[in-house]
Amino acid sequence: MLETRSRGAVWVLQLIATVIIIPFLFPLVVMVQGSFGGRGWGNYEAVLAIPDLWRYFLNSTIIALAVIAIVFVCTLLAAFAFSKLRVPAKELFFWLLLLGLTLPEIVLITPLFATAAATGLYDTLWAVIIPTAALQIPFTVLIVRSFFDGIPNELFEAARVDGASTVRMFWSIVLPLSRPIAATVVILTLITSWNAYLLPLVFLQSADNQTVTLLSQFFVGQFVNDQTKILAGSVIIALPEILAYVLLQRYFEKGLTAGAVK
Known part of the structure; x- marks a missing residue:
């Protein structure tokens, strides 16, 4: 990790970080600003x-909860x-698993559709849960393995000497x-499963199984295309993700950096 005690260096790093984050922050600002266009708070009332x-x-x-548990x-x-x-x-199995990262979701739609129809899962939440979890696992295994590689092997060797089983370790x-x-x-x-759209x-297909990412269908049609309400709905949909990040921010940042430093 980068560490500096010079006040000038801190200001330089802060400036660089601010410049880097602006392109990512700009779309969010536009989304929130656009959600108040036209009717203002009335757009949110229409979504609710x-x-x-x-x-x-x-x-x-x-x-989201089912995918998180499986993953x-x-x-x-x-x-x-x-x-x-x-x-x-x-190592062979690990690289075969990573091949899943090369498969875009759109390429798998046809075989997944055939499988869901054959197994009776079509138009059930499981038809979304299982593929979403399967597509997420290769990436999460990659980053978690890097984290586990940083745990000293001496801990496991000492546990084996004490008679601990693999499950106990x-x-x-x-x-x-x-x-x-x-x-x-x-x-x-959570981000992947909550924002799943395709x-x-x-x-x-049934109305009882729709998700929040499909709310735009209520404001887009043959004779209507109300983008302000779509943006208002996007802001509402994003709130659970923002809350989850705020609550887990400390651990999230440690998790991203710990695997990169041995």
Whole structure:
């Protein structure tokens, strides 16, 4: 990590960080500003007046929580095995797993649609949960393995000398030390699952299974295209993600940096 005690260097680094963040902050400012265009707060009132809005938030919440649970469990177990266990040909399996990062979501729509229809999962939340989790796992395993590589092997060797099993080492050593990277996995997975648009659009047809990312359909049609209400809906949809980041910010930042420093 970069560390400096010079006041001038601190100001220079602060200036650089500010300049870097402006391009990412500008779209958010435009989104919030645009959401007040026309009717002002009336745009938010129109979004909140959408019938069954609470059901859409509930569906998105169920999808997000299910994806987070699946990704969290699979990622920690897989990363622990790839990093600390003696598994034959584990590097080969690791690189085969990383091949999942090369597959864009749109390419998998046809086989996923056929699979969902054949298994009876079409128009159910599971048709979104399972593919979303599967597409997220390769990336999360990559960053969590780097974090686990930074845990001293001497801890596990000492645990083996004391007679601890693999399960006990995972439970007593890995999990307590994984809070920073766990928060990172939770936030990254929440962003992906909460903002999922293509999979819900294709696989969720009934009104009872719609998610919040599909709210734009209420303001876009053949004779209407109310962008101000769409922006207001985007601001409302983003609030849970912002809240989650604020609550887990300390652990999230540690998780992103810990794996890069040995």
